[in-house]
Amino acid sequence: MDKRALRILNSAYWGPTGWLKPTADRPPPEDRAYAEQAGYMFPPLAIGHDELIALVRDAADQTTLRAASDAFVASLSTRSLRHRPVLSSFLVARSMPDHTYLHSDYGCQVCGAWPDREVDRSIFNFERHKWGGTRFLEPAFVWFALDRFAHEDQPEPTAEDQRIRRQILSDLADLPPKATATNGERALRAMRSNQDERLGVMEILAIADILQDPAHPGFLNGFVPFAEREDVTARHMDLGYPAGWWRRSHGINATAVDAVFPQP
Ligand SMILES: [Zn+2]
Structure with missing residues (x-):
């Protein structure tokens, strides 16, 4: 855990009265650069639906149900909330069919994602650290949670x-x-x-x-x-x-x- 980077991430989205929207000056550019370097904040990512689905399916192949289950269980005593959505994300990603965008007015009929959108990984990371995630079925979050898990610690339950x-x-x-x-x-x-x-x-x-x-x-x-x-x-x-x-x-x-x- 990098406490400074986490503090910067939290300050971008949360204040004494609740949600905040990051601005050009907050967090200050040097702080944002530090948090990005540490893997806690991320620049916006433009990603198409089909590319996202390929990432989701690849991410599922990079882990196992046992590792995802262990991450979830290991969070229970430690309150390491970021490990919780690994389990739900793995199950959603593993079962997600390979598919191309199938239009509806509410997003893809198969997965709910939009054909093209800018993904804000920083807000996903904020929500993951603060609550253990909130957008459990959103394909971009599913991918993000598994991708971070592949790059971070993989705890064993006690x-x-x-x-x-x-x-x-x-x-x-x-x-x-x-x-x-x-x-x-x-x-x-x-x-x-x-x-x-x-x-x-x-x-x-x-x-x-x-x-x-x-x-x-x-x-x-x-x-x-x-x-x-x-x-x-x-x-x-x-x-x-x-x-x-x-x-x-x-x-x-x-x-x-x-x-x-x-x-x-
Ligand atoms: Zn879809």
Whole structure:
């Protein structure tokens, strides 16, 4: 961790009252240059849809489910939030079909990306460090999280991380049947965390099919096309697909738990 670079990154996007927009002077150019040199901030990247999809698929080939799962678990005691979206990103990237842009008014029908756009990797990095990610299904973020993982440390979970993982899964199973992913985040209090971090973990566990509504699958066993992800925003403003659909009455998918967390 480079604390100076992280401080510069945070100062670009976050202040005492919340979100900020970087300007030409903030962070100061020499600070920005330092953060870019350290791999914490990045210049804008113009990238076409088809090129992005190739990067996503290549990134999935560079890692394994075990490494991605280990990164997630190793974040639980350490609160190294940047390691959490490696798991969801790997599952989305691994299942993403090779495809060219298929137009809809909302972006590509397959993946949701736009045909051409400028990717702001600095904001992705800010969100990854601050909350463990927020745009879990966005192809550019999926690629970014895996690309950074390939260039950064790849932690091994400790016995304490595994204990927290088992405790969380057990506490999720004990929620009342009507609990949703939004109000069920309290089951994750076995880990040192704030609510935003816990909601992020709920999203990742849903993408991994561990919190699975069978009618709204995640990405462990296949890709759910963008156009087929039933919108939850009208009912659950703070959680995306598929976490917004989960109820505790759907249960915890034991097969998915075994596939994603083979460790005892
Ligand atoms: Zn696409």
